[in-house]
Amino acid sequence: MTAALEIAGLSVAYGGAVQALSGATLTVPEDGFVVLLGANGAGKSTMLKAISGLLPFENGAVTAGSVRFFGEDIAGIPSHRLARKGMLHVREGRCVFPNMSVEDNLSTATFALDGRTPRKTRGFDDIYAYFPQLAARRGTAAGYLSGGEQQMLAIGRALVGDPRLLLVDEASLGLAPLIAREIFDILGRINQDRRLAILVVEQNVALALRHAAYGYILENGVISLEGKAETLMDREAISSRYLGGGHAAVAAH
């Protein structure tokens, strides 16, 4: 069975100088729920941008390695074409369109369906079913939503594009604990219902590992630890890693 995403030996540099990722290898199975953990500046967002083709916007480039999306090598494919292949990226900071209504925000993703799925322009009932709060506010400008609602909108918008792989950067950053849990619950349900492959970047280790099946830890641009969520839950292994302490053994698959 081909994986949704297979990254091998991926290195990324910004401006030809700042090395942000070095030889990272990571796999997301076809209906897997994988979490990428790591401290600030570890290179998590860089990895997602490299996958979804957004690096050129920030003067970054892949310098080595490969990214395969359902078996296809996607090196050099621009981000809008990747989105149309079903690679949808919920960016750090949500990036909703603040002056546009919730409904219009959702509509912007319908273009990602071009050439794959018949396009719909009205009625996002399936999306609102996951996020009832948004349904009540469909005419409101996104800028007036709370942080949690904006994150729901950003995820909902990505779902409108009918993803085959969903990338979520900083799923719970800046959200109240209860809202953060709700977001992860919903991601878990989406993963189950739609058999949708999800790769989520998160800093709340405990929360993420309770929902994801598998995890990777990124440190200074290098994958330093990976394993099943239960294994990684072993707090000591992780916290020692985070504090830059001893070299815990890499957990086996």
Added chain:
Amino acid sequence: MDAFLVALLNGLVYGLLVFMVSAGLTLVFGMMGVLNFAHASFYMLGAYAAFLSGRYIGFWGGLIVATLAVGLVGLFSERLLLRKVRSFGHTQELLLTYGLFFVLEELVKLLFGPTPVAYRVPDELRFTAFTIGNSQFPFFRLLMGATALLMFFGTYAALRFTRIGLIVRAAVERPQMVSALGHNVPIVFSGLFAVGSALAGLAGAVAGMYYPTSPAMAHELGSIVFVVVVIGGLGSLNGALAASLLIGVMTSFAVGVESTFGDLFRALGLGGLALPGLEAVQFSSIAGVLPYALMLLVLLWRPAGFAGNRA
């Protein structure tokens, strides 16, 4: 009262004209952060294009040809010039459009000479639309205002109700995110740039008949248009409309005021304090400075402009 109405109407028409030129500039800036110095040059080109083609195909045909021709010039400027320097950053883009501004001006001087050409309101349009008191309001002014209004509502409807408008609105807010949602941002941008240029061209074709069509046109409107975009908030169409109308009306009233600073000081009971040099200066003579003064105030008080949400 009549004088007030006339000044108001004149101000609104001038404001709408300024808006026609600012609309493209503000959207292009909002989307790609490109501050296009040569935008007002497209306005000038529009007047010359209409002047040239109008001789053969008549006034209305000239308007259409000017709009399309300037749209094409905009498209080529973006694809052949701007795009090449994009990866070097906004400073290079700004310098490039700055250069383009002078190249276009010199080119027009070379072809048509430095003085105004005889681009005039056609005779069949020279009549009075209505009279207020004893001042006559020429039909042509009305036509200018109507064109601008039509353009505002057209642009607004296109942005609001069409699929392309949806992307442009989104792209003006967050271009990268739009790319991540499956839109080809460079193509959207080229299209927007071309349409913005075409609108400036149309504005020039209409205004060039009323005001002198000369190489200086770009200078005259260029700085005002920048003021509008700054005051209205970079990237905001509504803000640009509000700022254009405000500046138009403000200038129009200031020009009509015959009082001097001396009168103002006396009215405030400060007659003795007034500086002798200011005493005899009329308000009308500072009309030209008002927009820039307003821009400074807005920058100090609300750096992002009326409707801006950008830092």
